[in-house]
Amino acid sequence: MKTFDYLLAESPEQAAAAATEPTTRFIAGGTNLLDLMKLQVETPARLVDVSRLDLAQIVERDDGGLTIGAMVPNSDLAADPRVISRYPVLSRALLAGATGQLRNKASTGGNLLQRTRCYYFYDVATPCNKRDPGSGCSAIGGVNRILAVLGTSDQCIATHPSDMAVAMRALDATVVTVNADGGSNRIAIGDFHRLPGETPHIDTVLEQGELITHVELPAPPAGRQAYRKVRDRASYAFALVSVAGVVDVQDGRIASAALAFGGLAHKPWRDTAVEAALIGQAPTASVFNAAADALVAEARGFGDNDFKIPLARRTLAAALHELTGVE
Template identity: 70%
Template sequence: MKAFSYERAASPEAAAAAAARPGARLIAGGTNLLDLMKLQVETPVHLVDINRLGLDTIEPTAQGGLRIGAMVRNADLAADPRVRKDYAVLSRALLAGASGQLRNKATTGGNLLQRTRCYYFYDTARACNKRAPGTGCSALQGYNRMHAVVGTSDQCIATHPSDMAVAMRVLDATVETVLPSGMRRVIPIADFHRLPGQTPQTDTDLQPGELITSVTLPAPVPGQHVYRKVRDRASYAFALVSVAAIVDAVGGRIRTARMAFGGLAHKPWRVEAAEARLADTVLDDAAIDAAADTVLQGARGHGHNDFKLPLVRRTLQATITEAARAVRAVRPA
């Protein structure tokens, strides 16, 4: 790890202004950044600590939702009674991620900003356009079992690793920030993460120094909340495929369905057209297959990750079926 200077920010505005300086980075829980610094993937010359800014509360909004401070720890967010009751998909996604020790340190803002776990991104001896633009993508012809099958480009096929972000996407969260100028803005979660295109080094829509202050959830969405994560082992592993779903059904008929996917793309993957394919339909294999076709439109495996294409179909079927059955158990037709 290379030498760096350190300061504690006195306010969100001061933190954003300090982080906008060349070579500066914000640090919160540090569960991702410190690992990257040890490997010299990240080499900041200055760290701006935001742990004492008071951004660690969960408050109701006038619109019936929740405003979650950027410094709320993942463990506290997952355990909050309001989240467990009204946003169960978020609580379940958080509990499916990492380990208990990491959830105690990791923050809401940091979870959204974590970098890909692509092996080549972490290996400074290998070509990686995300780490070193213009060097190439080793994963395209390398070992790519964990990599993306939709939304990719010839520059990068990495996936976004967050479970929480997938749930935030299905809930239509918004991200509230402060700019180095002191101005505030609100970014829909759908626009927050970026696909790689020709600039895979840019993960989000944030400007240099821009600080996440909170994430707001709208009023609760009716329906059964399910988060299903398929991974190589039962804990402390990233998703091969995950599905966050909210399904409202009566008997064997689906009224509405929301679905967001992890492990498939450079960002949480949600295709509203696939949800429309399930709305007001009888729950059967044909309806779910039609939705899966829409989710996977343009999808392409790269060899080792070809298995993800059929796995998406099976995981979606299991998720929607579980949700619909749970609805029937609570509210019989």
């Protein structure tokens, strides 16, 4: 690990103003950043510590939703009675991630910003456009079993690793930030993460020095909620495929559906065509198959990860059976 300057921030505005240089990083729990620094994937010249900021509360909103501080630990968020009762998909997604020890340290804001677990991104001896723009993508044609099949580009096929962010996407969360000028910004979760395109090293729409302060959840949606994660082992494994779903069935037909997917793309994936295939239909296996067809219509495997395409179909179908109560 290389040497760096350190600043303990006393306010969000001070933290943002201190992080305007591209060699500066925010640090909270450090559950991802410290690993990256040890491997010299990240070599910041300065760390701005935001862990002591007064952003660790979960507050009721007038619309029945919740405002979640960026410093709320994952374990606290998963265990909050309001989250368990109103947003069980979020609680289940959080508990499906990492380990208890890591969840105790990992923050809400940091979870949204964690970086890909692509093998080549972590190996500084190999080309990686996400780590070193323009160097190439070793995963295309390499070992790519855990990587993306949707929204990829010729520059990158990395996946976003978060479970929490997938549930947040299904719940239509909003990310609230403060920037280096002291102004605030509100970003819909669907716009927050980026697909790789020609610039895979840019993960989000945040500007340099822009700090997440809160995440807002709207009023709890109608219907059942579920989170289903398929992984190589029962704990401390990232999703091969995951589904966060909210489905409301009224009078024998699907009145509304919100479905987000992890393990398949560079960002939590949500496709309106999948939901459109369900809304207004009776919940049957053939309807679920039509939704699965829409999900993988433009999917592309790269060899080792070809299995993810049929796995995504089966995982979506299983989640829909759970969400609708269809045997």
